[in-house]
Amino acid sequence: MAFTAPGLTAEAANEVTGTLQERLSALNDLHLTLKHIHWNVVGPNFIGVHEMIDPQVELVRGYADTLAERIATLGGSPRGTAKAIEADRSWDDYSVDRDTVLAHLGALDLVYDGIITSHRAAIEKVGKVDPVTEDILIGQTAELEKFQWFVRAHLENQTGDLSNQGAASEEDAAAKSRG
Template identity: 70%
Template sequence: MTSFTVPGLSAEQGLTVSNTLQQRLSTYNDLHLTLKHIHWNVVGPNFIGVHEMIDPQVETVRGYADAVAERIAALGSAPKGTVGAIEKDRAWDDYSVGRDTAQAHLAALDVVYDGVIKSNRAAIDQVGEIDKITEDLLIGQTAELEKFQWFIRAHLESAGGKLANEGIPTEKGAAKAAR
């Protein structure tokens, strides 16, 4: 760790915020790889729509990783963007669905977005009292992720408003329910 951070924060505060952001960086790196995996492995009648819907999400999440990494550096810490960092920081299982239907992948992805959004909201709470700039960064990113989840859920929703994977907390279980 360096001995500086952004003006208005102590080195200790900068480190605290950086540590929270490192979790987000690993999450975003994992998420954009998961999204690309889905892009490559989705099949079935809705293939092209889902295939093309996923790529902008990949690019946006890659951009989030870059913004978070740059904020970590500005705060005086070194961002870690390696596979080892993803695995070290991971508090979730690796994405578990291989080649499968659009509905199966979307239901599993809904579970992934639940986890990412919940952990982003916790990170917002953690940094909010310390650094409003980082809080703002994460709020904007989380809002867009919630919109992406809405896109996913629109494919899973019945005319009566029920999700095909409603109440199922695992990717495999959600995928099975949506098939």
């Protein structure tokens, strides 16, 4: 790196930008997954879920932009290509195609589990080095948790149990949520 933010060493900036790059790829993948769901959801409550997803897409795209700009601010070069998503991916590609509202929401709940857990791990990692980046990730995580709450509201029964409870994969979560 030719430069970084004042007060950060090049080594620290490298550590932070590496973490942010993985998060950037995860968010780019998430906004594509959300759009896929938006296009492939069918059945009762279609329009409500269809319209619920688009604001999530836009906010997640904005989160990706924020992380890319943070990488650049720290002297790195953000990679926003499909190849970068593939290279950084430690998760499986979204596996549900055209399906019911509940099937997609059951699977999406597991996607949010992974994204939020990984964001929290990134917060832990960068917080020791760069509190500015930590703050960005904390704000994003709070909103991602709220999105998951919106999804879970469709999956929850009157006793608080989720229809996809205990699912080990997106396909399993979709099947459990379908009923």
